[in-house]
Amino acid sequence: FDSVFKFGVFNKIQSKCFPDAFYQNGNLVISAPTGSGKTVVMELAIIRTLLHGGADSKIIYMAPTKSLCSERVKDWQLKFKPLGIECKEFTGDTQRSSIAAIRKTTIIVTTPEKWDSMTRRWNDHKQLMKLISLFLIDEVHILNDKRGACLEACVSRMQTMDINLRYIAVSATVPNLEDIATWLHAKRRSIPSRFDSISFSEEYRPVKLERFVYGYPYQEGNMFLRSSMYSARLLEMIQKHSDNKPVLIFCSTRKSAEMACTTITNLMDKKQIKTLAAHFKDKNLLKFAGRGLAFHHAGLNPTDRSQVETKFMNREIRVIATTSTLAVGVNLPAHLVIVKSTQAGYQNGNLEEYSDIDLLQMMGRAGRPGLDTSGSVVILTTKQMELRYKSLVSGTTNLESRLHENLIEHLVSEICLGTITNQLTALKWLQSTFLYVRLLKNPQHYKLSQDSISSNTILQEICAKDLELLQYHNLIQKSPSDNATLKATPFGTAMDVYYIKFPTMVRLMEYGTPASVRDTLELISKSYEEMETIRFNQGDKQFLNSIKNHDNIRFPLDKITTVADKVLMLIQCVLGDISLNNANGATTLLNFEATAIMKHASRITRCLIDCSVDEKNAAKLKYGLELYQCLQARMWSNSPYIARQLPGVGAQYAKTIAQANLINFDQLRNCDPGRFEQLLHRNPPFGVKLCKEIAILPNLYLGIHQVLQQ
Numbered sequence: 001f002d003s004v005f006k007f008g009v010f011n012k013i014q015s016k017c018f019p020d021a022f023y024q025n026g027n028l029v030i031s032a033p034t035g036s037g038k039t040v041v042m043e044l045a046i047i048r049t050l051l052h053g054g055a056d057s058k059i060i061y062m063a064p065t066k067s068l069c070s071e072r073v074k075d076w077q078l079k080f081k082p083l084g085i086e087c088k089e090f091t092g093d094t095q096r097s098s099i100a101a102i103r104k105t106t107i108i109v110t111t112p113e114k115w116d117s118m119t120r121r122w123n124d125h126k127q128l129m130k131l132i133s134l135f136l137i138d139e140v141h142i143l144n145d146k147r148g149a150c151l152e153a154c155v156s157r158m159q160t161m162d163i164n165l166r167y168i169a170v171s172a173t174v175p176n177l178e179d180i181a182t183w184l185h186a187k188r189r190s191i192p193s194r195f196d197s198i199s200f201s202e203e204y205r206p207v208k209l210e211r212f213v214y215g216y217p218y219q220e221g222n223m224f225l226r227s228s229m230y231s232a233r234l235l236e237m238i239q240k241h242s243d244n245k246p247v248l249i250f251c252s253t254r255k256s257a258e259m260a261c262t263t264i265t266n267l268m269d270k271k272q273i274k275t276l277a278a279h280f281k282d283k284n285l286l287k288f289a290g291r292g293l294a295f296h297h298a299g300l301n302p303t304d305r306s307q308v309e310t311k312f313m314n315r316e317i318r319v320i321a322t323t324s325t326l327a328v329g330v331n332l333p334a335h336l337v338i339v340k341s342t343q344a345g346y347q348n349g350n351l352e353e354y355s356d357i358d359l360l361q362m363m364g365r366a367g368r369p370g371l372d373t374s375g376s377v378v379i380l381t382t383k384q385m386e387l388r389y390k391s392l393v394s395g396t397t398n399l400e401s402r403l404h405e406n407l408i409e410h411l412v413s414e415i416c417l418g419t420i421t422n423q424l425t426a427l428k429w430l431q432s433t434f435l436y437v438r439l440l441k442n443p444q445h446y447k448l449s450q451d452s453i454s455s456n457t458i459l460q461e462i463c464a465k466d467l468e469l470l471q472y473h474n475l476i477q478k479s480p481s482d483n484a485t486l487k488a489t490p491f492g493t494a495m496d497v498y499y500i501k502f503p504t505m506v507r508l509m510e511y512g513t514p515a516s517v518r519d520t521l522e523l524i525s526k527s528y529e530e531m532e533t534i535r536f537n538q539g540d541k542q543f544l545n546s547i548k549n550h551d552n553i554r555f556p557l558d559k560i561t562t563v564a565d566k567v568l569m570l571i572q573c574v575l576g577d578i579s580l581n582n583a584n585g586a587t588t589l590l591n592f593e594a595t596a597i598m599k600h601a602s603r604i605t606r607c608l609i610d611c612s613v614d615e616k617n618a619a620k621l622k623y624g625l626e627l628y629q630c631l632q633a634r635m636w637s638n639s640p641y642i643a644r645q646l647p648g649v650g651a652q653y654a655k656t657i658a659q660a661n662l663i664n665f666d667q668l669r670n671c672d673p674g675r676f677e678q679l680l681h682r683n684p685p686f687g688v689k690l691c692k693e694i695a696i697l698p699n700l701y702l703g704i705h706q707v708l709q710q
Helices: 012-023 038-052 066-083 096-103 112-119 122-130 140-144 148-160 177-185 223-241 254-267 283-289 302-313 356-363 383-393 403-417 423-431 434-441 455-472 490-497 502-510 517-525 540-546 563-575 589-615 618-633 651-659 665-669 673-680 686-695
Strands: 027-031 058-062 087-090 107-110 132-137 166-171 195-199 208-216 247-251 293-296 319-323 336-340 343-347 350-353 374-382 476-478 486-488
Touching (some): 012 038, 027 038, 027 177, 038 058, 038 132, 058 112, 066 087, 087 096, 087 112, 107 112, 112 148, 140 148, 140 166, 148 403, 177 434, 223 247, 223 254, 223 336, 223 374, 254 283, 254 319, 336 356, 356 383, 374 383, 403 423, 403 455, 403 486, 403 490, 403 502, 423 455, 434 455, 490 502, 502 589, 517 563, 563 589, 563 618
Parallel strands (some): 027 166, 027 195, 058 107, 058 132, 087 107, 208 374, 247 319
Antiparallel strands (some): 476 486
16 A cells, blocks of 8 residues: 555654554544645545455545545545555435445545435445445534534434444644544444544644734625725735745635736736736736736636646746635645635625635645745635634634534434434434534523523423424424324425425425416525525626527516526526527636526426425426426427437537427437438438437327216
8 A cells, every 4th residue: 555655754743643543443533734634644544444344345535525525536546546446426416326336436435415415315225334434524624614514414324323433534723623522422333432633733734824814894885896995905915925926816706806817917017017928818818917917717718727727837827816616626726825805705695704614725725835835825804804714714713513503404304214203312313413512512602591401401492393393394293103203294205305495395385386387487496595505796687687588588587686586597598598608608607507506496396396296286296397397308398499408419400400390309200310411411320320319219108088987
């Protein structure tokens, strides 16, 4: 296993953790600064498992984002594949068919959300679960984030399974590391009762990091004005903290990143223009590059984006203004990182701050190991938030649980699994969570008074209240035999299977009988809790209002004003094949949002269909099925462009085929291969291949006759 490590000597942190990680089998929690080599400690634990575990032993690595998972898979495939050890990613939309591949994989890389959805049906994969020997949790400080509730529920659930499991959890610097150790240790089974927590201070950081938080008076008004105010401070910050070395500026939107470059350019000395050998397609990029500046985001032409990255690494470009997506994925470390505003954007009508995990990822890009002895982070925020971020960057913010924020969904899930069978087991499950550990230490944070009432009594009350609410909405029920045993109703099962939030589920169940597909589509579009990441970005309203009367918009709106309107319009754009690209043909943020919305809409509609069956509501079922077909095919049910569903047929080919009056599958089946080739200007055997694809499609007929008359 020497080849796993590309260096000759372990650093201080790795050396200190070596005996616990490699020679012991106990659990381990490590808190250390970003960039201090914590991944190597996990690799030591992996090697121990491979040496001493069974031949079929499996290792789970869990990280909060898909980008981090992809990064880890890329690295570990290079290290472990030559040794015959498979490492695969299991995130996002990995389908059920991929379970077979997972069975053949030793190192499974996943996110809390994906692992949660899988272990919600863990009875289907019980034997697979029993093979897990090691559970690695990266960025465990995500517990403080909204997504932390999912991680907490996952770990608590794993403890209910009868498996021998070792935990290694790593975290950025946090003061209450012992609470994480207590939480995990409290639920040990079958493994010696031993749990070490090791905390390393900033002196162990390979590149020393200076942190500066600047708070400015909060300015009422729109986000654009605040962004302008922060942009005006950027050149001053660069001159003060960069030491003439590379700078990354993180911005909340693409427009904000471009605005940052414009403002810095306007403030710079006009003499500071240099000639740069670059052929950027984006004219603004070419103009900024002459000043040693560039912007970087997903909307850039791939060639331009690649050139920006290369020239930044070569120091031809010294400053990049980028969206927060660059915090993970592309490895572009800088001497100075500036976070231009801690506000990520509007969500449900409110300005939301970046999550702690997102900010820590951005900060992680500061300081270049091997190139710098120090690095700097500058955070620009409001005066009101200044103290909060000073506490965060200094590592003095206690981790708190977020499980209570959506506890009700997790209770449904555990009842469906059988982990919770009555109020007593519900309380027992709650006592196994990080929420319980922190509740004992800091009840005020959870809006509970610190008086003589015991924590167990408080938990019982919380539990009883949520269970009553679930029962009231017919999501769970008590067994008639003993009036105590809890069981999920078909509605509760649907809520769990389709990962639906409680308010959305109540809305789906309480909705009456729709009169059309439009009614159903509007209902789905108002699933605010599921679409919580969708917000209005600069220019969205103007663009969507400009296309609201497009011929392919089936259900026009008077005006786009709410997030639900935006969701409704984007679904119609996808179904009507309306381009969301910008004037240059480049992908926009709307494309990514539309993709996410379509996934959510399909999931919610499936749930609606299941509810309709249980309600015996024929109209609700009919329109739900019609909408679901459209969402799956990504086109309207009576679209003339049905050929777009065939392999090798894009939007333009589909349009050409439709213009030849081939607008249903019967007509397509009867079409000669040569005619397809003639229409599309393609050579043989294109037509034969296309006809084969059409032939394998099922041709269904439905017959109905009355068997009994009442």
